[in-house]
Amino acid sequence: VSKPKVQRDSYHHGDLTNALTGAAIQLARSGGPAAVVLREAARQVGVSATAAYRHFAGHGELMHAVKDQAQVQLARQMRDELDSLPAERDPARDAVRRLRGLGAGYVRFALAEPGLFRTAFCHVEFKSEQDAGIDNAPSYRLLGEVLDAMVVSGAMPASRRPGAPVAAWSAVHGLALLLLDGPLADLPPDHLDPLIGVTVDMVVAGLCAPATADPAA
Amino acid sequence: VSKPKVQRDSYHHGDLTNALTGAAIQLARSGGPAAVVLREAARQVGVSATAAYRHFAGHGELMHAVKDQAQVQLARQMRDELDSLPAERDPARDAVRRLRGLGAGYVRFALAEPGLFRTAFCHVEFKSEQDAGIDNAPSYRLLGEVLDAMVVSGAMPASRRPGAPVAAWSAVHGLALLLLDGPLADLPPDHLDPLIGVTVDMVVAGLCAPATADPAA
DNA sequence: TGTACATCAGTGAACGCGCGTTCACTGATGTAC
């Protein structure tokens, strides 16, 4: 299939754990979770498949390492998006703007790195005890901070704060997946930004609406 | 692995296309898209694997049949949810109530039939020319009708109608997947309904908000 | 400063698995005359 990418000079590799993880991440980037193949990662590093077992319990553990990294990269893109925003005078407007940025960054990462995004949220049969729980998802803290700022600045009623991260996250997550694998898969590219905009608008309007605004409450 | 489930009495099966599709759907139900295996479906029907090729071009075509059926079943659950709602006097309240039902039905289907739900939206390498496009998704029409009713009844400003289906769909779709495969995977069951409620609330409030309500417009 | 030896980090061959698919085939069915 594919040839070893690297000719090693010394018998020992020195940093095989990271090298294998890195190769596996590249596989995920270009082919999604199904492309994360232990033997192929070893091949690319220029090492026998068996060597991987000195550093990982098996394929599952390698997979988890890749998944974690994918989530970290997603969070990084969101953080970058936040940092690139010009500050606003009004703290309420500023908080809303950051929420928008977070949402758009999320969807944009999914579109730019579909393989990694799918891997970050792929179904794994037996999950590790570590990463379970929403609070450990790197992007969750970012979202929490921004939502706090929205409450403090008065943009969002405090009564909407509980559950708000899940609701907001759900909207962008769903949009990303509908665009990647769902019925929106082959949308003309110029329809993308409007749809992202409408979805983020809905989130913002939904969270900022006064607590009693629900017409069928 | 598994034994044939059925002993045929006649040489010809009679309805092998449907039988294979049905078996494949059961596989998807219990194991998701990865479990849709042509040989296994044939085994369960009690037929040689080769026989499947008289009825399907290959594994991909069988997969598409299963995917379509999964989407149909999802739409059916949503329709059922709608039909079980008591009618409301006020058309605006009624429309909102139906939107809520649609959203809750969507997420409930995903939780009740995770394998089918994953299959309905699984990534397929080469898509058929038929099902592409959002308008062909069976649940999309339901959603469109309800949103129309919301506009007509005045519950939702007409200016929010474009893109509304995608935004609303994204929210429940994302929630479903976060609950199944994402960081919300092992949530205590009693937290489910509140989260569904909060998410649907956000959708309703976001769509019903006056067109100028966006604090950072 | 040397040297025995335990330990660590690799190797290569092999196993079993189950998949999708192809091949040449045979049994059953239906249609023309």
Place this chain on the structure above:
DNA sequence: TGTACATCAGTGAACGCGCGTTCACTGATGTAC
């Protein structure tokens, strides 16, 4: 109403593939004395 024959719908064996994993092994490294 029979019968030749084309066509349809199955069969079973086999192929090639690539995977994850195990096994007995060997080369390199570091530590105790």
